[in-house]
Each structure stands twice: as structure tokens, then as C-alpha cells.
Amino acid sequence: MVLTQTAPGNHEKVLQLQFIDPDVRLISYSTRHPKHDMQHLLKEVDKMLQLSADDRPLICGVGLGGFWAERIGFLCDIRQAIFNPNLFPNENMEGKIDRPEEYADIATKCVNNFREKKPRSLPGGAISSGRSAE
Numbered sequence: 001m002v003l004t005q006t007a008p009g010n011h012e013k014v015l016q017l018q019f020i021d022p023d024v025r026l027i028s029y030s031t032r033h034p035k036h037d038m039q040h041l042l043k044e045v046d047k048m049l050q051l052s053a054d055d056r057p058l059i060c061g062v063g064l065g066g067f068w069a070e071r072i073g074f075l076c077d078i079r080q081a082i083f084n085p086n087l088f089p090n091e092n093m094e095g096k097i098d099r100p101e102e103y104a105d106i107a108t109k110c111v112n113n114f115r116e117k118k119p120r121s122l123p124g125g126a127i128s129s130g131r132s133a134e
Contacts, residue, residue, distance in 0.1 A: 023052070023054065025048050025052075027041060027045060029041055031064065031097040032098045032099070033098070033099065035102050035105070037068070038068075038071070038106055041068055041072050042072060042075065042076070045059070045072055045076050045078070046076070049078075056079065057079070058078065059072060059073045059076075059078045059080050059081075060080070060081045060083070061080070061081075061082050061085065062082075062083045062084060062085075063083075063084055063085070064086045064093070064097075065082075066082035066083065066084065066086060066087065067085060067087055067103065069081075069082050070082055070085065071106070088103075089103045090102075090103040090104040090107075
């Protein structure tokens, strides 16, 4: 499963991935209503899991998709690969996305210290361990 925002060009990238592996699934999110996105993503991932015969699915996210992949993967018990993850969109995307404060709210409603409790995420880059553990 690949999490991607509804932006031009992202659909074509997923089509390229599907050419390599037909089991690649696209799950889109917007940046307008993060709380609704969380509910939407959980429902969509659950649907994909029901339809998939894969007993070890992997969810991938890039940038803001990494934020979602990490949380959705934890909540749905799915392995995650996150590339250049934006783990703190409420801090570094103000003015670029709607309602950045909702991302902070989502982060606090997720299980405290979930990275230490169930480390199933493989980041594709260097992350400050002290900062990412918050």
C-alpha cells in the first residue's frame, strides 16, 4: 500500500510501481482535514487488508505520507517503510497545509511513545532519535 496525497503526478508514480508489482495499492489523502483523513485512511487500509491475500503487507509513505504510514501502520499492525518522513507537520508545514494544529492533536491521541512500544517502521533516512521518539 502506498499513501499519497491527491496531488498532480502522484497517480502516475503509483502506476509505475504497479507496473513492477500489480499488488501495489494507492490510498490517497488530502491535506485539508487531517482528522477526517485519519478516519478515511483507517477505513481504506482495512478494506485493502480484507481484499489482500498478503499475510505480511507493507505500507509506504513519503513526506507527509510518512506521518500517516507510521500511525496507520502502528494502529493496523502493518510493517511500514517511510521515506523522508514529515513526522512533525504541525511545526514545519504551517502556511502550506490547512489545519496544521490537527496533526499535533492526532499525534497526542495516538499511543504515547508508540515508536518504543512496537517498532515496526523502517525509515529511509536519518532521523534524530531523540526528536522522533517524542
